[in-house]
Every structure is written in structure tokens, then in C-alpha cells.
Amino acid sequence: xxxxxxxxxxxxxxxxxxxxxxxxxxKENEFIKAKSYLLxxxxxxxxxxxxxxxxxxxRVLDERPDNVADVIEDISKxxxxxxxxSDTDTVQDKLDKSTEVALAQLQKKLFSKGEGEEDEAxxxxxVETPLPNLMELCFYFEQAAIGLxxxxxxxxxxxxxxxxxxxxxxxxRFWGKVLGTEQNYYxxxxxxxxxxxxxxxxxxxxxxxEDSTEKDEADEGEEEETEEDxxxxxxxxxxxxxxxEDNRTGVNxxxxxxxxxxxxxxxxxxxxxxxxxxxARKIKKFFTGRLDAPVVCYPPFVGNESNYxxxxxxxxxxxxxxxxxxxxxxxxxxxxxxxxxxxxxxxxNLDFEGISVRDLVDPLLTNWVHHVQHILxxxxxxxxxxxxxxxDDYEDEDEEEERxxxxxxxxxxxxxxxTPIAEDDEIGxxxxxxxxxxxxLIPQYSISVMHSNLWPxxxxxxxxxxxxxxxxxxxxxxxxxxxxPVPPPPVQEEFPxxxxxxxxxxxxxxxxxxxxxxxxxxxxxxxxxxxxxxxxDEEDN
Amino acid sequence: MEGDGLHxxxxxxGSSGIILSxxxxxxxxxxxxxxxxxxxxxTVYFWGKxxxxxxxxxxxxxxxxxxxxxxxxxxxxxxxxxxxxxxxTKSMRDVSKLAKGRFTGDPxxxxxxxxxxxxxxxxxxxxxxxTVTIKEENRLASVVADIDDDVRIVPRxxxxxxxxxxxxxxxxxxxxxxxxxxxxxxxxxFREPKLLIEKSLLERANLDKAIDFMxxxxxxxxxxxxxxxxxxxxxxxxxxxLLWQGYTFFHVPGSRRFGSVYxxxxxxxxxxxxxx
Numbered sequence: 001x002x003x004x005x006x007x008x009x010x011x012x013x014x015x016x017x018x019x020x021x022x023x024x025x026x027k028e029n030e031f032i033k034a035k036s037y038l039l040x041x042x043x044x045x046x047x048x049x050x051x052x053x054x055x056x057x058x059r060v061l062d063e064r065p066d067n068v069a070d071v072i073e074d075i076s077k078x079x080x081x082x083x084x085x086s087d088t089d090t091v092q093d094k095l096d097k098s099t100e101v102a103l104a105q106l107q108k109k110l111f112s113k114g115e116g117e118e119d120e121a122x123x124x125x126x127v128e129t130p131l132p133n134l135m136e137l138c139f140y141f142e143q144a145a146i147g148l149x150x151x152x153x154x155x156x157x158x159x160x161x162x163x164x165x166x167x168x169x170x171x172x173r174f175w176g177k178v179l180g181t182e183q184n185y186y187x188x189x190x191x192x193x194x195x196x197x198x199x200x201x202x203x204x205x206x207x208x209x210e211d212s213t214e215k216d217e218a219d220e221g222e223e224e225e226t227e228e229d230x231x232x233x234x235x236x237x238x239x240x241x242x243x244x245e246d247n248r249t250g251v252n253x254x255x256x257x258x259x260x261x262x263x264x265x266x267x268x269x270x271x272x273x274x275x276x277x278x279x280a281r282k283i284k285k286f287f288t289g290r291l292d293a294p295v296v297c298y299p300p301f302v303g304n305e306s307n308y309x310x311x312x313x314x315x316x317x318x319x320x321x322x323x324x325x326x327x328x329x330x331x332x333x334x335x336x337x338x339x340x341x342x343x344x345x346x347x348x349n350l351d352f353e354g355i356s357v358r359d360l361v362d363p364l365l366t367n368w369v370h371h372v373q374h375i376l377x378x379x380x381x382x383x384x385x386x387x388x389x390x391x392d393d394y395e396d397e398d399e400e401e402e403r404x405x406x407x408x409x410x411x412x413x414x415x416x417x418x419t420p421i422a423e424d425d426e427i428g429x430x431x432x433x434x435x436x437x438x439x440x441l442i443p444q445y446s447i448s449v450m451h452s453n454l455w456p457x458x459x460x461x462x463x464x465x466x467x468x469x470x471x472x473x474x475x476x477x478x479x480x481x482x483x484x485p486v487p488p489p490p491v492q493e494e495f496p497x498x499x500x501x502x503x504x505x506x507x508x509x510x511x512x513x514x515x516x517x518x519x520x521x522x523x524x525x526x527x528x529x530x531x532x533x534x535x536x537d538e539e540d541n
Numbered sequence: 542m543e544g545d546g547l548h549x550x551x552x553x554x555g556s557s558g559i560i561l562s563x564x565x566x567x568x569x570x571x572x573x574x575x576x577x578x579x580x581x582x583x584t585v586y587f588w589g590k591x592x593x594x595x596x597x598x599x600x601x602x603x604x605x606x607x608x609x610x611x612x613x614x615x616x617x618x619x620x621x622x623x624x625x626x627x628x629x630t631k632s633m634r635d636v637s638k639l640a641k642g643r644f645t646g647d648p649x650x651x652x653x654x655x656x657x658x659x660x661x662x663x664x665x666x667x668x669x670x671x672t673v674t675i676k677e678e679n680r681l682a683s684v685v686a687d688i689d690d691d692v693r694i695v696p697r698x699x700x701x702x703x704x705x706x707x708x709x710x711x712x713x714x715x716x717x718x719x720x721x722x723x724x725x726x727x728x729x730x731f732r733e734p735k736l737l738i739e740k741s742l743l744e745r746a747n748l749d750k751a752i753d754f755m756x757x758x759x760x761x762x763x764x765x766x767x768x769x770x771x772x773x774x775x776x777x778x779x780x781x782x783l784l785w786q787g788y789t790f791f792h793v794p795g796s797r798r799f800g801s802v803y804x805x806x807x808x809x810x811x812x813x814x815x816x817x
Contacts, residue, residue, distance in 0.1 A: 103774035
């Protein structure tokens with residue numbers, strides 16, 4: 001405190017005491033110390049407080065602003081800023097390549113029409129394009145306070161257009177956005193044109209095969225090594241897991257593409273297996289945003305994040321994709337052919353008249369139906385009998401007989417396709433869906449909206465003949481109780497103790513000697529017997 | 542998120558799926574001004590939305606000069622008529638934690654929680670059931686207080702503490718730079734410090750008393766309870782809390798624009814340790 005006072009007092013025409021004058025008093029000594037401290041230049045900017053203060057005060061006195069005590073900080077900052085600095089910095093002269101610029105350059109491609117495309121543009125209009133009118137859907141969702149920014153939707157739309165241009169697709173839909181901890185996923189749901197998917201897959205497989213043959217070789221090498229060591233092999237064989245459903249059926253009916261940012265390449269998600277679906281049901285993990293990230297959890301999940309994402313997409317679709325009653329109907333011809341089996345095919349009902357908005361928001365929920373098949377506990381949409389499979393497997397027949405013949409398992413049955421959502425299970429006394437009008441003030445022009453309570457983030461809207469589903473969220477199912485991981489399996493039973501594994505005391509040398517003597521005697525006796533027998537034989541002959 | 546300029550600022554969090562319908566935006570623009578005027582607030586903040594099974598609550602907060610003073614919280618179901626929430630007391634917050642499940646959307650709804658108490662010792666112990674009722678309005682007030690306490694954040698140096706103890710917005714705050722905004726240590730909890738006093742003297746030696754008077758987000762437990770993402774390249778930084786899913790904070794690096802909003806179900810994510 002004292003030093004600052006002194007500075008103020010002494011800062012008028014202060015010149016430090018010249019050397020050689022009268023001995024410096026303690027007060028003056030302190031003053032010099034204070035001033036030299038103020039004159040210390042900052043290591044970052046190179047200015048010192050003494051010069052800065054004098055500049056600020058000069059400026060205040062020059063300009064004489066009102067209420068100077070309130071704005072002194074600003075003046076101080078301004079003075080610092082106006083200090084001359086050289087512009088010719090070698091670092092700054094380089095081209096700014098921040099991530100913002102990089103992304104902008106990436107997304108610029110979305111907005112360009114592509115070379116040579118302009119001439120073709122007009123005939124293209126006549127051809128029916130599978131690209132949805134995303135902006136119209138965005139408009140409806142915005143009425144209901146759902147969705148994304150408009151600019152973002154436009155970018156997604158352009159990215160979808162890119163997808164349509166590069167793949168033979170019949171049907172494309174923006175499925176939604178899955179939030180991750182590092183990056184997010186935009187998900188597109190597509191259906192290939194008949195037969196085109198196989199072609200594309202074959203190409204991919206060819207590439208994969210090359211990789212896999214290499215891998216196989218590597219694996220074989222490893223196996224040989226292990227054989228040398230001769231580890232005991234476990235007799236346990238895991239129960240056969242249900243086979244994957246074919247493309248275009250069940251959970252693999254649609255194909256999904258994801259990207260982290262519109263403009264970045266779309267990546268096709270692999271088809272989902274029943275094991276992955278049942279595995280995903282047992283875990284609750286955040287997505288990171290990197291498709292190749294491992295899913296570290298208990299019970300272990302088979303596959304990486306792309307598989308987990310695909311499994312969650314399948315579960316969310318099955319649980320929350322709904323449409324107004326009557327929009328879809330079963331194909332009547334097909335109905336007669338496959339009786340008894342669950343129908344998995346439906347067509348758009350061309351005579352659909354639309355359901356009034358009032359009826360759609362009816363709390364009884366009878367006017368909405370699921371149009372994606374329910375996933376059975378097995379992880380498939382159609383039930384697969386595990387027993388019949390194991391019989392024609394390669395297992396030993398004896399073993400089969402020994403084992404109790406398992407009863408014919410009860411087939412798992414789920415609600416059929418196009419079941420009204422009124423039959424959905426309640427979540428602890430809470431309705432699984434919340435119907436709403438988009439506006440209470442102007443109800444005559446509002447649209448009907450459904451919010452899923454089971455999968456928070458899943459929404460649907462419908463008006464007249466239009467409807468759409470969207471999902472924006474973390475990809476987790478709602479549960480009233482907190483999640484608890486599956487407990488580890490019970491401790492295995494100990495091996496039954498018997499004589500072969502019981503430990504005995506080692507025999508003493510005396511006992512050993514006695515035993516050896518006894519054995520020798522026995523051997524001699526046996527020899528004698530044999531000799532006798534031989535003799536007898538000879539005699540016989 | 543500040544009430545004025547809400548229609549612009551809400552766009553910054555749109556990529557997290559937080560959207561207001563045009564009708565809601567228009568209604569809020571009108572009613573927040575009236576709310577501010579009638580209650581003589583310095584600033585009105587749009588706090589967010591808690592969605593219930595039947596209906597949603599929109600929430601707003603008003604502050605007088607000192608930003609740290611107890612804020613008054615208001616709720617509304619139609620974005621027009623605002624009702625004052627009771628201040629959340631300690632006992633109210635403890636009891637509200639017992640309520641399970643989603644909000645219903647009816648402020649007068651009462652949750653029931655049955656607590657089994659053991660009376661006596663050893664063999665004589667008898668179980669007695671005690672029913673606690675929790676009013677939804679009280680639960681709402683507690684959840685808002687909990688969220689404010691746990692996750693409300695601001696960029697470092699956006700607020701200063703004056704020598705008289707009042708906390709005001711920093712006139713000379715110019716925003717974080719891009720590299721600064723990528724670090725969690727440059728965000729602070731906007732609440733009375735809890736962890737700052739536990740720091741050692743050595744750690745506190747270099748702190749600026751006017752700026753570093755709040756807890757830094759970096760020390761939050763569990764590690765990774767914040768998801769920091771750059772959007773539009775590096776033109777916008779978004780922090781999402783994974784503890785209170787739905788709390789989103791945005792900041793435009795190099796500018797004074799920042800804010801946060803909560804759009805969620807009002808349930809704490811207790812499963813977080815398993816999910817990371």
C-alpha cells in the first residue's frame with residue numbers, strides 16, 4: 001500500500017537520485033524499488049506498467065471522458081490495443097487452415113452442382129427421385145418443436161442427394177441423429193433397388209475376401225503354434241446362436257448409412273445379427289462418434305461401435321416407427337399364400353383418406369400402427385427353432401441320447417405387423433406415447449405429433465396423408481429404474497472329489513522296499529507258473 | 542440463455558435437437574418482456590423445458606443486479622402465463638430425490654414414496670411403512686435447483702466478482718479463443734464455489750481473485766461427464782452434460798455470445814458410470 005502511495009506522490013517530475021549525491025534515505029530507497037518494479041517489462045507483451053499508466057492517464061486527461069472511473073478498464077485495454085505491433089508476422093502470413101475452414105471447404109462440395117450435370121438437370125426432373133422432401137418434413141417437425149436447425153437440415157438434404165446419386169437406391173429417408181460424446185451420427189435409411197444391392201455387396205465382398213484370406217493365413221499360423229503347446233481343449237460348446245436374418249427381411253429389411261458431418265462420406269453399417277441385438281439389450285453405453293471404437297462393457301458385446309449403433313437403430317425402428325392406421329395395408333395376394341406365418345410385407349394403401357388430426361391425438365392411441373416388425377427376445381423378427389438345428393449338427397449321437405431330449409421350445413411370438421400402438425406395454429404405469437397437437441392457439445391448422453416415452457427422442461407427426469418418424473437423441477431406452485449390469489455368472493462347482501484326485505501321504509522308504517520285495521516275489525512266482533504251464537503245453541503237444 | 546435475443550441464440554443449440562416452434566418463440570418473446578418488467582428484473586433468462594408425460598413445463602429465471610443472488614424461477618405451460626416456483630429448500634430437495642419416474646405435467650400431482658423403516662432391534666424388529674408425498678411443483682423447483690447446482694456453467698472470466706462481493710458480467714470479456722475453448726478448465730460452475738477451498742494454497746496462488754472465484758469444470762466427477770464438441774468446424778463450441786442429459790451449453794469462440802439451456806425429462810442420469 002505504502003509503495004503505491006509513494007509512486008503517486010513521486011511520479012510528477014521524478015528522476016531517480018543521481019549517484020554520488022547525499023546518502024539515500026530508506027523512503028527514497030523504497031521508492032526506487034517500487035519504480036523499478038513498475039518498469040519491469042512483461043515477458044509476454046514487452047510493455048511495462050509505468051509507461052502504460054502514464055499513457056492511460058495522458059489519454060484520460062486529453063480526452064476527458066465522462067464518468068472516467070467507470071470506463072477506465074476499457075481505456076486501459078484500448079491503449080494496449082492501439083500500441084503498434086508489426087503486421088509482418090511469418091506465422092500469420094500462412095494460410096489459415098483451421099478446422100472451421102477445412103469443414104467449410106468440405107461442405108462447399110455439397111453446394112456445387114458437379115461438372116457436366118447442368119445439362120442433364122432438366123430431363124432428371126421427370127424421373128422420380130427417391131430423395132424425400134426433407135424441408136417440408138422439417139417444416140412440420142418445427143411446428144412441433146422437434147428436429148434440427150434449418151441450415152443443418154439443408155446440409156443433410158444435400159448429403160442425402162449425394163447418397164442417392166452414388167448408389168442405386170429405391171427409397172431414402174432421413175432416419176435421425178444419434179448424439180455421441182465426441183461426434184454425432186446422421187443416419188440415413190435406404191432401400192436398394194431390386195437386385196442392385198447384391199451387385200454392390202459382391203464388389204465389397206471381393207475386396208473383403210482378399211483381406212480375409214490374408215487374415216486366415218495369419219490365423220492358421222497362430223493355430224499351429226497353439227497346437228504345439230497342446231492346451232487342453234474345453235468340451236463346452238456354446239449353444240448355437242440364431243442365424244442372421246437375410247437382407248430385406250426382418251431386422252435387416254433396410255440398410256443404414258451414417259456420417260459424422262454432412263459432406264463427409266456416408267458409411268454403410270453392417271447387417272445386424274441376433275446376438276448383437278440381444279447383447280445391445282443388456283448394455284447401456286454412450287456412443288463415442290467413432291465407428292471403429294470398441295464397445296467396452298460387461299457382458300461383452302460382439303463387435304464394435306458400428307455394430308452397436310446398428311443394433312440400437314434396429315431396436316429404435318422396431319419400437320418407434322409408427323404410421324396412421326390405414327396408410328399401409330397387407331398385400332392381399334400374398335396373404336392367401338402364406339397363412340399361419342407372420343406377414344412381413346405391406347404395401348401403401350392408395351385409397352387412404354387420411355385421419356383427422358383430432359382422432360390422431362386421441363389418448364386411446366388406436367389410430368397409429370407400428371409398421372416395423374417387432375423384434376423377438378431372440379433378436380430376430382421371425383422365430384428360429386434352436387433345437388432342430390442342433391440335431392443335424394455334427395455332435396456325437398451318443399451324447400445326444402444321453403442328454404435329455406429337450407422339449408420342443410415354445411416359439412416366441414410378438415405382436416404382428418401393423419398392430420395399433422395402444423397395445424404397447426406401459427412403462428411402470430406411464431403411457432408409452434404422448435400424443436400432442438402442435439398448437440393450442442390455432443388448432444384448426446395444427447398437426448398431430450406423437451412423442452415416444454420409451455425411446456426419448458423418437459417422434460412422429462401426421463397430417464392428412466403425410467407422416468414421418470424421426471429420432472434425435474443418445475440412442476438409449478428409457479427405464480424407470482436405474483440400470484444395473486447383468487451380474488456375473490455363478491461360481492462354477494468344484495470338481496467332485498474322488499479317489500483319483502485325493503492326495504495320499506508318500507510311502508516311507510521301508511514301505512517302498514517292502515512293496516518292491518513283494519512285487520519281486522510275485523513276479524518270480526508268476527515266472528515259475530509260466531514255466532510250469534509251458535512245460536505242460538509242451539507235454540500236451 | 543438470456544431472454545433478449547432468445548430467437549437468435551436458440552439456433553446455436555439446434556444441432557442437439559433443441560428447437561422451439563415458431564409459436565413458442567413468438568410467445569416467449571412477448572411474455573418474457575412482461576415478466577421482466579413486472580418483477581423489475583435486471584435480466585430474464587430462458588432456462589429451458591422439462592417435458593412431462595402429459596404436458597411440458599417451460600422455465601424462466603429472473604435476476605436482479607447480483608447474478609449470484611437467489612434467482613426467482615418461473616414456470617409456464619403455455620409460454621405465456623408464468624407462475625412463481627417456491628424456492629427450493631434443503632429438505633425439499635432431499636425429499637424430491639425420492640420421487641421416481643417422469644414428470645406428469647400437472648403441478649398439483651402428488652408422488653407417493655413408501656419408505657420401509659425398521660423399528661426395534663434384533664428379533665423384535667418390526668417394519669413400518671411410511672408414506673411420503675411429494676408435490677410435483679416442489680419437485681420441479683428442486684430439480685431446477687439441482688441442475689443449476691450441478692451443471693450450470695459459464696466461460697471463465699465472463700463474470701467478475703467485485704470487491705463488495707457482487708457478481709456482475711465482465712465488461713471486458715472478449716470470449717475464449719478456439720484453443721482455449723477446447724479445454725474444460727476454461728469453463729466454471731456458475732454457483733458458490735464448493736471445491737475451490739479444498740485446493741491447496743500452491744494451486745490457488747496464481748488465481749485471479751476477481752475471475753477465479755468459481756469451481757472449474759475440469760474436476761467434475763466422473764471424468765468425462767461433459768461432452769465437448771466443436772460444430773461448424775470450430776465456429777461454435779457445444780458442451781453437453783451427460784449427467785443431466787439435455788443440458789446444453791454453447792459458446793461462439795472469440796465473441797461474448799454464450800448461454801445454456803436445459804431441454805429434458807428432468808431426471809438425473811444415475812447410470813452415467815456404466816455408460817462411459
